[in-house]
């Protein structure tokens with residue numbers, strides 16, 4: 001079972017060459033392993049709950065291409081549907097029936113969404129939703145939370161999570177002050193701070209955007225009453241509430257965090273799962289607000305590849321699989337088993353640790369916690385996380401290469417995968 005001497009010669013060669021070709025050798029920063037140390041492995045192929053690297057090593061995967069692979073990688077139904085769709089062409093740049101099908105599925109599932117617009121990434125969805133918030137309210141300021149990540153658009157690169165947190169970067173050079181001067185920040189789970197911002201900026205705040213369950217500062221859940229409090233405050237101040245469900249959408253429940261917690265925002269952003277592993281994003285919400293988007297209204301937003309037939313097909317198939325009876329019960333059961341198991345092993349082997357899960361999303365911090373916000377997350381032992389990550393990798397478990405990312409399970413993970421992961425964690429945690 002345990003192999004601590006994996007050979008990664010080919011991975012190393014390819015990654016060395018990549019460094020001369022692409023900044024940091026990668027197409028997106030976190031995957032470069034900068035914060036956990038060591039070199040990334042280079043993937044060859046993926047299937048179900050597993051990945052294989054170019055040296056032939058197999059790993060149990062808890063990244064799931066950062067969330068989309070909730071049914072397991074390369075699910076035969078998704079691949080089959082994609083084969084059929086490919087025969088009809090790779091891009092239309094014109095209306096297709098597939099958009100109607102996915103739109104109907106999204107609208108039926110997500111409580112806040114009465115109309116939806118498809119885009120190509122979560123970043124695009126968040127950029128567009130911000131423009132819409134500002135246009136609808138005729139106000140400029142927006143509140144986001146420290147450690148939350150809403151993609152890499154200028155306005156959101158303020159105390160951002162994900163790669164910005166992973167690399168310990170300040171707000172990015174190249175972002176003009178004017179782009180972020182209207183972005184106000186508060187600590188996650190701190191309603192009083194949000195109240196104060198509303199008081200200090202009366203009638204100027206377009207809305208509040210947040211990850212309803214944080215995945216980009218590690219896994220952090222909303223305190224009881226936090227989401228409800230934001231709903232009340234935004235109503236009270238004539239501002240919009242936006243849930244960025246790019247990560248949580250169709251993952252922590254079929255209808256996302258808003259279904260799970262029973263709090264309905266005005267607007268929602270989606271991505272990841274609804275593209276079934278192809279590049280996709282979406283934003284949607286109340287009909288009166290969405291009707292402002294061009295060409296129905298004056299707020300401009302467009303995309304050559306938006307509504308791409310392959311992405312729509314993979315999304316439709318993925319949502320169909322998730323509709324099967326028992327899907328979310330299964331995800332909850334195995335993820336609980338994993339998260340509880342990891343925490344128990346960490347505590348039994350003498351580490352200060354805390355963690356948890358909701359449905360198919362989980363996390364573990366090396367601090368006794370509790371972790372309520374990004375500051376708490378930063379105070380965890382990230383160096384220890386790096387050693388944990390490397391030990392797990394060398395024994396065949398692929399975790400997100402950053403303390404500031406959540407973990408993901410899928411319908412393809414079996415009880416045996418979870419048992420094996422916990423056993424490996426015991427071995428690693430006993431030695432670090």
Ligand SMILES: Cc1ncc(COP(=O)(O)O)c(C=O)c1O
Pocket residue numbers: 121122123124126149150151152211215216244245246247271272281
């Ligand atoms: C909550 C959240 N919002 C937005 C994004 C941006 O999405 P993308 O990487 O598809 O641009 C991500 C992930 O990167 C995310 O997790």
Ligand SMILES: N[C@H](C=O)CCC(=O)O
Pocket residue numbers: 028029030031066149162163216247405
């Ligand atoms: N945290 C990001 C998305 O959820 C990680 C993906 C990336 O930016 O590469």
